[in-house]
Amino acid sequence: MTSLIILDRDGVINQDSDEYVKSVDEWIPIPGSASAIARLCQAGFQVAVATNQSGLARGYFSQADLDAMHQKMTQLVEAEGGSFAHIAWCPHGPDDQCNCRKPLPGLIHQIEQALDVSAKGAWMVGDSLRDLQAGAAAGCQVALVKTGKGEKTQPKLEADNQLNNSPVLADLSAFVDFVLAS
Template sequence: MNKLIILDRDGVINQDSDDYVKSVDEWIPIPGSAQAIARLCKAGFQVAVATNQSGLARGYFSQADLDAMHDKMAALVKAEGGEFAHIAWCPHGPDDHCDCRKPLPGLIHQIEKALHVSAAGAWMVGDSLRDLQAGAAAGCQVALVKTGKGEKTLPKLAADDALKNSNVFADLSAFVDFILA
């Protein structure tokens, strides 16, 4: 079994916002997410994050703001006894034609390179169709959580022939319960 689990950030680990999460104060963890990540780490999984952060390109926040958000996220997980193996983010906007913005699999390839592992057979957990599309393109198993934009994504998931049989969970904690069962 592949011991890599890749998580989207906004809507999976922390609360999402249609106005973007722009500061460390706006970065609010979803209850149980830090504990769930720590449980995976303690069970021998490497946990990585793959997150689109076009707010950088749009000028909504700075790299220092993003670093502070990721420091807070890492500290909360560390306090529960876990750690992130890698955090990959796409700083580009939708018109930048990069290879890392999900639904493209570039962030997952960055994680593979950083950790010297293959993502084939790993899990990609997200709250949007593009998260799952990126995971599927990299050979991952995919799971949708209903937090964040997950509830709104359910009808799109049902309409996508390639992804309609994806696993769906209430939240990250429920996904981890499934993985560790």
């Protein structure tokens, strides 16, 4: 069992937007997410982020904007006593044919390389089916949170024969409670 936990960003750590999260001002944490990540770190887990950021390819925001959002996210988690082991993002659009855009597992493989650890058996937490599909493709256990697009994703999850036994939790804090109680 690995001590790695991989989180999607938008809809899991921060509020999601159908218009994309384009700036540090639009990056708004979901209540309790920073402290939940800190609790994982304090329990000995390495926490990484795997996030599709096609807004870069679409020109909705710049790399500097994305860096500022990740700096804000990191500072909020550090203020609670936690840290990120690695943040991996896919800058490509859906037609770019990259190997890192979820549901492909490329971001998870980047995390494995960066941390010199296997993601097999690690948790991948997301709010969309593509997050869970990427995790499953990399050998992760997967969990759905109902924040972000999670409520809309739950019926799709239940219809997916490979993923329908995955835990569904209210939010990242509830996921942390679940993992720490296991």
